[in-house]
Amino acid sequence: xxxxxxxxxxxxxxxxxxxxxxxxxxxxxxxxxxxxxxxxxxxxxxxxxxxxxxxxxxxxxxxxxxxxxxxxxxxxxxxxxxxxxxxxxxxxxxxxxxxxxxxxxxxxxxxxxxxxxxxxxxxxxxxxxxxxxxxxxxxxxxxxxxxxxxxxxxxxxxxxxxxxxxxxxxxxxxxxxxxxxxxxxxxxxxxxxxxxxxxxxxxxxxxxxxxxxxxxxxxxxxxxxxxxxxxxxxxxxxxxxxxxxxxxxxxxxxxxxxxxxxxxxxxxxxxxxxxxxxxxxxxxxxxxxxxxxxxxxxxxxxxxxxxxxxxxxxxxxxxxxxxxxxxxxxxxxxxxxxxxxxxxxxxxxxxxxxxxxxxxxxxxxxxxxxxxxxxxxxxxxxxxxxxxxxxxxxxxxxxxxxxxxxxxxxxxxxxxxxxxxxxxxxxxxxxxxxxxx
Amino acid sequence: xxxxxxxxxxxxxxxxxxxxxxxxxxxxxxxxxxxxxxxxxxxxxxxxxxxxxxxxxxxxxxxxxxxxxxxxxxxxxxxxxxxxxxxxxxxxxxxxxxxxxxxxxxxxxxxxxxxxxxxxxxxxxxxxxxxxxxxxxxxxxxxxxxxxxxxxxxxxxxxxxxxxxxxxxxxxxxxxxxxxxxxxxxxxxxxxxxxxxxxxxxxxxxxxxxxxxxxxxxxxxxxxxxxxxxxxxxxxxxxxxxxxxxxxxxxxxxxxxxxxxxxxxxxxxxxxxxxxxxxxxxxxxxxxxxxxxxxxxxxxxxxxxxxxxxxxxxxxxxxxxxxxxxxxxxxxxxxxxxxxxxxxxxxxxxxxxxxxxxxxxxxxxxxxxxxxxxxxxxxxxxxxxxxxxxxxxxxxxxxxxxxxxxxxxxxxxxxxxxxxxxxxxxxxxxxxxxxxx
Numbered sequence: 001x002x003x004x005x006x007x008x009x010x011x012x013x014x015x016x017x018x019x020x021x022x023x024x025x026x027x028x029x030x031x032x033x034x035x036x037x038x039x040x041x042x043x044x045x046x047x048x049x050x051x052x053x054x055x056x057x058x059x060x061x062x063x064x065x066x067x068x069x070x071x072x073x074x075x076x077x078x079x080x081x082x083x084x085x086x087x088x089x090x091x092x093x094x095x096x097x098x099x100x101x102x103x104x105x106x107x108x109x110x111x112x113x114x115x116x117x118x119x120x121x122x123x124x125x126x127x128x129x130x131x132x133x134x135x136x137x138x139x140x141x142x143x144x145x146x147x148x149x150x151x152x153x154x155x156x157x158x159x160x161x162x163x164x165x166x167x168x169x170x171x172x173x174x175x176x177x178x179x180x181x182x183x184x185x186x187x188x189x190x191x192x193x194x195x196x197x198x199x200x201x202x203x204x205x206x207x208x209x210x211x212x213x214x215x216x217x218x219x220x221x222x223x224x225x226x227x228x229x230x231x232x233x234x235x236x237x238x239x240x241x242x243x244x245x246x247x248x249x250x251x252x253x254x255x256x257x258x259x260x261x262x263x264x265x266x267x268x269x270x271x272x273x274x275x276x277x278x279x280x281x282x283x284x285x286x287x288x289x290x291x292x293x294x295x296x297x298x299x300x301x302x303x304x305x306x307x308x309x310x311x312x313x314x315x316x317x318x319x320x321x322x323x324x325x326x327x328x329x330x331x332x333x334x335x336x337x338x339x340x341x342x343x344x345x346x347x348x349x350x351x352x353x354x355x356x357x358x359x360x361x362x363x364x365x366x367x368x369x370x371x372x373x374x375x376x377x378x379x380x381x382x383x384x385x386x387x388x389x390x391x392x393x394x395x396x397x398x399x400x401x402x403x404x405x406x407x408x409x410x411x412x413x414x415x416x417x418x419x420x421x422x423x424x425x426x427x428x429x430x431x432x433x434x435x436x437x
Numbered sequence: 438x439x440x441x442x443x444x445x446x447x448x449x450x451x452x453x454x455x456x457x458x459x460x461x462x463x464x465x466x467x468x469x470x471x472x473x474x475x476x477x478x479x480x481x482x483x484x485x486x487x488x489x490x491x492x493x494x495x496x497x498x499x500x501x502x503x504x505x506x507x508x509x510x511x512x513x514x515x516x517x518x519x520x521x522x523x524x525x526x527x528x529x530x531x532x533x534x535x536x537x538x539x540x541x542x543x544x545x546x547x548x549x550x551x552x553x554x555x556x557x558x559x560x561x562x563x564x565x566x567x568x569x570x571x572x573x574x575x576x577x578x579x580x581x582x583x584x585x586x587x588x589x590x591x592x593x594x595x596x597x598x599x600x601x602x603x604x605x606x607x608x609x610x611x612x613x614x615x616x617x618x619x620x621x622x623x624x625x626x627x628x629x630x631x632x633x634x635x636x637x638x639x640x641x642x643x644x645x646x647x648x649x650x651x652x653x654x655x656x657x658x659x660x661x662x663x664x665x666x667x668x669x670x671x672x673x674x675x676x677x678x679x680x681x682x683x684x685x686x687x688x689x690x691x692x693x694x695x696x697x698x699x700x701x702x703x704x705x706x707x708x709x710x711x712x713x714x715x716x717x718x719x720x721x722x723x724x725x726x727x728x729x730x731x732x733x734x735x736x737x738x739x740x741x742x743x744x745x746x747x748x749x750x751x752x753x754x755x756x757x758x759x760x761x762x763x764x765x766x767x768x769x770x771x772x773x774x775x776x777x778x779x780x781x782x783x784x785x786x787x788x789x790x791x792x793x794x795x796x797x798x799x800x801x802x803x804x805x806x807x808x809x810x811x812x813x814x815x816x817x818x819x820x821x822x823x824x825x826x827x828x829x830x831x832x833x834x835x836x837x838x839x840x841x842x843x844x845x846x847x848x849x850x851x852x853x854x855x856x857x858x859x860x861x862x863x864x865x866x867x868x869x870x871x872x873x874x
Contacts (some may be wrong), residue, residue, distance in 0.1 A: 108542050113744035197643050200740040203636045231770030304667060305636040307550035333668030
């Protein structure tokens with residue numbers, strides 16, 4: 001009964017995996033855990049502002065139900081944050097936009113319902129940028145409130161980093177999971193494209209939008225993903241080989257700061273010493289040109305996906321989003337088709353290129369988080385991987401000169417999610433030893 | 438001013454293309470056209486039951502606005518039917534399910550908003566089967582009410598066939614556009630996968646759901662599609678070569694009735710005489726085995742997409758859908774991944790196979806529509822094409838022994854939508870000469 005003797009406030013720091021074990025053994029109650037998370041939220045939310053909607057009584061009612069019930073699934077009793085771009089039947093869903101100030105859906109998004117089916121307690125909705133694009137919400141970086149948490153999954157990354165919840169849902173269309181994970185110093189996982197059902201997600205770019213999540217360890221994020229993708233193999237991350245790692249500076253290396261370069265050099269050296277095969281690699285140059293192709297595909301699709309808002313509620317859109325949609329509207333279907341052909345060629349080249357390496361290790365962002373009033377940062381280092389539908393895992397293991405987190409992303413071959421997560425876990429254990437409960 | 442002298446009741450039979458010309462020249466008003474369509478609806482809806490929601494006053498208000506405004510776009514003043522699987526901000530959206538009896542979304546689906554931006558008047562919502570799957574709605578085949586209109590886009594196909602509206606939106610996950618088009622005797626077009634944004638569509642299988650439409654001619658359906666896909670090239674369907682046609686009985690030929698076999702033989706002979714290169718072809722046998730793979734991928738994805746309904750409103754689901762979702766829940770992620778690999782291989786083989794032919798001509802359905810009380814028919818002849826993401830156009834040109842429509846579908850290479858539509862137009866002009874206004 002050791003855990004029950006701990007102060008309530010510390011339960012919120014438990015990993016999801018550990019808490020799930022204690023909950024399953026009934027050594028911890030869902031209500032206790034939720035109360036600890038809400039105590040943290042109440043203490044810190046004024047500074048961090050991670051939440052777009054909270055309903056403590058609703059969550060407590062659900063937690064007590066779970067405490068009375070038999071174990072529902074692998075998330076039984078775990079509090080989660082849900083990015084406010086997913087529909088929830090019992091919490092408002094505003095998409096980070098004043099247009100939807102009073103919007104209450106009648107249903108849960110598919111992944112929210114899957115998490116609930118597996119026993120999760122939705123603690124609340126987390127802040128998203130406007131329609132998961134670039135206009136920031138109110139969320140601050142939990143490590144230093146002068147800085148941005150990144151976007152678009154700002155609240156989910158911040159809430160997990162600040163120990164408000166162990167798990168949170170996010171989405172990535174450009175760099176909306178990996179970048180906030182990097183700025184907030186948590187593990188972010190963007191699965192291969194197409195592995196979760198997006199029903200009830202406010203989609204903005206059908207060929208890019210990908211559902212993923214945040215946690216404080218690879219095991220935890222894989223636990224969540226195993227529910228989102230209904231794939232129990234994602235909970236089996238044993239890996240006892242020595243990975244072949246392609247260290248890749250990317251064509252955007254000139255944009256990296258010293259902290260990222262130091263983290264990169266440290267990773268190369270530490271991983272080598274741990275027995276990994278570490279090679280500096282280059283991708284075929286044609287693939288680098290796809291950064292702009294990603295932006296154009298996203299622009300073309302966004303201008304259509306947000307047609308209702310663009311035509312009927314234009315004044316409710318930020319001026320920067322208006323400009324993005326106007327630019328996207330200028331892209332012709334002919335240009336778009338040519339872009340899709342380039343992507344398909346690129347995907348196939350990347351796919352065969354990956355046969356030489358188990359994973360690529362590359363920057364997640366240019367460096368530490370920008371100041372809050374400078375926006376949520378640039379998805380530059382994520383666009384091509386998202387375009388290829390590759391699984392990406394951000395590994396937080398370094399601290400920059402401002403005292404903010406820095407790390408790198410592991411990129412796997414599209415479809416190789418289990419192996420990518422297993423290697424990510426191996427790498428993080430080497431890069432950040434001794435963490436865990 | 439010839440058109441204005443016609444009886445109001447006849448305007449509803451105008452093609453979309455012809456009506457759009459008259460509307461643009463202000464020789465026809467949107468209000469006149471809409472009133473003609475509503476006169477037809479009022480006359481026939483009791484028998485056909487194509488509509489899930491109608492609001493004549495709302496539509497008339499919009500038509501009068503358009504009559505006062507400058508021309509908005511290529512659909513200016515054209516009434517359309519919207520399958521009740523798309524969200525509409527001003528009409529209820531029930532997805533063919535009692536669970537959503539009182540559901541009123543706050544937004545228009547992206548494609549509805551695009552049609553409205555182009556000047557379309559939404560006449561109402563058309564009947565869908567339950568969540569666009571198999572449980573029939575009330576719609577009857579307009580040619581003979583003892584028969585099914587097909588599904589899942591039942592109301593859209595029936596409304597267009599019965600001259601209630603010139604254009605209607607549909608979706609296809611298995612055979613939900615091509616099959617009802619075949620049974621109702623209209624042109625149905627399922628575009629290449631991924632060419633329209635699905636925001637606001639109630640998706641059931643993210644890797645398959647495809648937005649398309651219905652009309653009474655290829656020109657008309659291409660006009661609609663040019664808005665859905667924001668691709669003006671789809672309105673340029675001139676084709677003056679002689680197409681190379683692969684006539685393909687498919688591995689399901691044993692399920693075809695005499696009417697389909699007669700239509701097939703007639704097409705081969707008529708098209709040959711018109712100068713087309715007509716070869717009987719076989720696809721690699723491995724591709725035929727993908728019929729079951731399609732069903733399994735759809736089942737796996739549906740069981741997730743409809744998790745909220747499955748877990749929270751199970752009693753509101755038909756027993757047949759409950760059984761489908763239960764079966765889909767039994768498919769493991771490992772099986773699903775293996776299926777995706779087979780599809781990818783199949784797609785690539787099909788893609789290179791298509792280099793020998795401009796299009797494939799194949800059955801759309803086993804034959805004439807089944808009796809109403811026998812369900813909406815089987816998507817057997819559509820599953821593999823949907824799985825490959827290929828553009829498909831149903832061509833109605835034959836009448837079976839029950840007096841019901843029969844035809845064949847044109848299948849193009851994925852991405853070749855313009856050429857597929859252009860050849861479909863050429864073929865229909867040969868197979869059904871002298872139609873049009």
